[in-house]
Amino acid sequence: MTTVIGLASWHSRGSRLSQSFRLCRRTLFTVLALESSADDTCAAVVTSSRQILSNIVVKQHDLHEGFGGIHPTVAIEAHQRNMPGAVRRALEDAKLMMQDVDGIAFTRGPGIGGCLSVGSNAAKSLAAALNKPLVGVHHMQAHALTPLLTAPVDQTPEFPFLTLLISGGHTLLLLATSKTSFEILATTADESVGRSFDKVARMLGLSWGTKGPGAALEDFCRKDTGDVPNVGSFPVPMPGKLAFSYSCLHSSIERYLASTQVPLTEGHRVALARAFQDAAAQQLCEKLTLGLEKLSLRNINPRHVVVSGGVASNLFLRTRLRAALDNYSPNVKIGLVFPPPELCTDNAVMIGWAAMHRFLAGDHDDYSIDLRAKWDISTILDVNSRTPA
Known part of the structure; x- marks a missing residue:
């Protein structure tokens, strides 16, 4: 050695x-x-x-x-x-x-x-x-x-923990009971959340920059353009079911763009990007909460949730997931653990x-x-x- x-x-x-x-x-x-x-x-x-x-x-x-x-x-x-x-x-x-x-x-x-x-x-x-x-x-x-390597010792996830793996290739909600044992609680019925981010970024004509299309869309959502119209919201598919679907979400954006008769202003594009990002985060939050509820019925109550994969670097999503866990368990704090951004991708x-x-x-x-x-x-x-x- x-x-x-x-x-x-x-x-x-x-x-x-x-x-x-x-x-x-x-x-x-x-x-x-x-x-x-x-x-x-x-x-x-x-x-x-x-x-x-x-x-x-x-x-x-x-x-x-x-x-x-x-x-x-x-x-x-x-x-x-x-x-x-x-x-x-x-x-x-x-x-x-x-x-x-x-x-x-x-x-x-x-x-x-x-x-x-x-x-x-x-x-x-x-x-x-x-x-x-x-x-x-x-x-x-x-x-x-990854968080078993990067998290401070007093914040290291303990088995069993929930893990949400979100990337360009995967959208998985898993119960991890050891380093090699994972139970799939939910997966995507069509495409991954990361691929959906990439497609919508392309539809909105965003440049990838140095970090890729998903990160470009997150940055675009933060842009201050002044006049941002109300484009409504997009629904979360399969309510009450432990399954993800992101093809329908990016298709909703595609249909919206196809039905628009005039070129979109930058403010309009920002509004669409924000509505998409909000719906994408809402779906992850709702399915995560549903997974916790299902596990509770089996007398399994994880004290940590690990979120990793490229999409886990999205700061808007991190904030929404923290709020969802606090709302689900207001009295007993569930640890939410992310790798450093450079180790999410x-x-x-x-x-x-x-x-x-x-x-x-x-x-x-x-x-x-x-x-x-x-x-x-x-x-x-x-x-x-x-x-x-």
């Missing part, structure tokens, strides 16, 4: 430490992690003592904006260009050499198959060449476990941390491990038990 010291103690990448200084170092397990499930090329180094030594994320927004969404072939080619440099930068930022890494983790699924293969092939090749243990990680499990830090418990238990994957572009999070234990060690 490799030992790691503070970053300031390293003088150069190839430096050697004296034997006496080595004795002062703490023993840690150090993981190099790779993530390439969608359009971000990511590499990071994390340790078993909850240290984030590096976090490299190479965005592709400028490549995909013209397509209105992720173009798989373009994304794969960009991952192939970016992954070697991302790995090199992750090691340099961590002040480590490859031989200092104890294990290598990667996103096994779910995601875009060709994109997943770039991170998978890189991780397996490095692990096999250097005789390092390898662990493949479920992408959404990693999002759910895809990153390799979460992949390394989600793999850590398996590395420490000596539970590794074979170098021939396959990808799972579609992977039900409730089957993690079953899938891993069939993986050669």
